[in-house]
Amino acid sequence: MSHHLNAARRRTLLAVAALAAVQPWRSALAHGDDAPHSHAVTRADAGVLTVVGPWEMTGLDPSRSGYMFARMEVVETLLEVDDSGHLRAGLATTWRVSDDGLQWRFALRSGRRYHDGSALTPASVLACLQRAAQRPGVLQLAAIATMQLEGSDLVITLRQPFGPFPYLLTHYTTQILAPASFDAKGNVQAIIGSGPYRIRSLSLPQQFDVERVALIESGQGRPVQRARYISVSRAETRTLLVQSGQADLAFSLDPPSIRALQDHPRAALLSTMLPRTTILKLNAGHPFLADVRVRRAIALCIEREGIARALLRDPDLGATQLFPPALARWHDASLPPLQTDLKQARRLLEEAGWRLGTDGVRWREGQRLALNLTTFVDRPELPLIATALQEEMRQIGIAVRVVIGNSSDIPAGHRSGLLQMALAARNYGNLPEPVASLLQDFGPEGGDWGAMGWRNTEVPALLAQLAAAPADRDRSLRQRITAVLQEQLPVIPVVWYRQTCAVSRRLRGASIDPFERSYRISSLQWT
The missing domain is CATH 3.10.105.10 (Dipeptide-binding Protein; Domain 3)
Structure with a gap:
């Protein structure tokens, strides 16, 4: 047993060392992007929400890292769910099924645009879902016979009834991307979604930055206009970033990290089953x-x-x-x-x-x-x-x-x-x-x-x-x-x-999505 554990620890330490060697952001975060000799968060970074978690982005395809782009509210799906798991509208405003359970009809939202300015059309929605249905993913769980448009409605016909079908359309692998996201062979070359935030920069597999599509100012507080996700594999490193004020949200904390952050002056802890x-x-x-x-x-x-x-x-x-x-x-x-x-x-x-x-x-x-x-x-x-x-x-x-x-x-x-x-x-x-x-x-x-x-x-x-x-x-x-x-x-x-999350005391309005679909950064405000 000890041999296997020691070997696993060695592999982990080697991986962390290799990761550190190719991640210049570690030193940048330690010193502040615009002030190399300062150990505090710089003025330039003060308005950038930094999220850290253990998950790397292994590719642009929705089947690979789509969940991360959903969590940072870059992409959207046809339907959403509330904290109790009940369906609610997304890019589809209403949905209904035929009496025989075979035909599902979704009324699509109008007047929406992708982040590149192109119109979010029913045809572009259909193309995304047809692509998703041809690849390994949740849509394979339903026996889909046809997908077609009738006016602005998307109509999906099944070969046999499948009651949970609408829930498949909440999954990140069914996210809707702009036509310009794909190359001529249908491979994803860019993440161009329709959510509250758009991609500002992307450095696979560790980091990407987003910015709010429509800048918002509120008398009740300052909404988050820019945010950054950084993959940090070790829980103790995520904890240190929170303690030093260089991370504003930290997810997947282990028990030692939770103990270290209890009653910390820079952060509060949220948790949910x-x-x-x-x-x-x-x-x-x-x-x-x-x-x-x-x-x-x-x-x-x-x-x-x-x-x-x-x-x-x-x-x-x-x-x-x-x-x-x-x-x-x-x-x-x-x-x-x-x-x-x-x-x-x-x-x-x-x-x-x-x-x-x-x-x-x-x-x-x-x-x-x-x-x-x-x-x-x-x-x-x-x-x-x-x-x-x-x-x-x-x-x-x-x-x-x-x-x-x-x-x-x-x-x-x-x-x-x-x-x-x-x-x-x-x-x-x-x-x-x-x-x-x-x-x-x-x-x-x-x-x-x-x-x-x-x-x-x-x-x-x-x-x-x-x-x-x-x-x-x-x-x-x-x-x-x-x-x-x-x-x-x-x-x-x-x-x-x-799930336990550390939240900077510079923020208010934080909550945890029990289905881990979103970090809900659009609901956050700077204090």
Whole structure:
């Protein structure tokens, strides 16, 4: 275990060193853009909102980094969602579906322009969505037959009903870009959107600057006219930038950073529960894990509240079920919660034929109950949680070897069939109505971040039934799906997730989008 952790740390340190070598903005930020010898934020930068987070921009295509351009309010989608996950208007003002559930009609907003001054026309919207439908992305989840225009309405016809379809049009991969954004081959060459901010400069993969399209002055305060996003991989570095006054918003803070910033004179902390769960993905097709009694034993040995308290500094994040309270339509408060019971866990393993050996590990028919647990360092808490799970499973006689690699190792292991257990953070709010995501995770063949080798027909059938209905109906189906997942445990919930953001005290009006679609900088004002 220590070898793998040390190797992972070495890789991380080497990556940070390499990143620092090619990022001149580090020294610029440390000294101020216009005052090389000053350690304070310069006068020139005083009106530039600086946002730091761990995410790099890996390309211009919406499928690669579209979420960052959406968060900085450069691009827009046809529909938006509120904090409860309910649909609201975006570039489409209204939407409706035919009685047979096959035809969706969207009335498009008129009089809008892209940042290059060209008109935002129904034809340009149609072209963007047709392009998105031809590429890997959320539109592949619906069986789209045709897209066409009828006057200023966009009409999309499906081959079969798909109730959550409008939610697909909230996803960043369906963002609407100006025709000039694309080259002759349809590749994105520039980000020309229609949001409140336009791109001012862009330096992939670390930084881009935006400016407000229409300059606004208000007697109530000064709105943010210019903003900058900088990718800063290490949480402690983001914290230092906040403490020194060189970052105004800092996202994805770890517990040490949160402690360091509590009651800080330069920044306040905001937090909200997100629809994300850290899960233990199990290969239910593996001979050791096919027996549901073994999966239940593993679930019973996990001290969720202890992990949440010790590692996340928030005992309320112990996951008593798969879907967190932030996912209100799926969280079932009446569901019996997952609990910790080592005696019951050991009893279940005994019933499954696993006897404790002299080495403290269980054996059955000459085979040792030893499993690999794969995780990654993209989220710094995952290796720590993996270490805790390793110890907790040891206490019931399961030997666990933690393997720390890249996030891509988990889908690769799923597809090859070699994955045994994996620890990952699953975002169930990637689409505000997660039916489409759940169809990927718990469909007949399982999914990269969901079930593996799990033979169950009820959940895929219920999900298919739910997908054919309007998203706001059939609560009983959602409750039954949640109950079966709690009983069968193809994935085991460990902890929920809380987004904590540091906000400069120079700002007011800050709030956190629980679906992580926007940083809401257009709502901020300088004090």
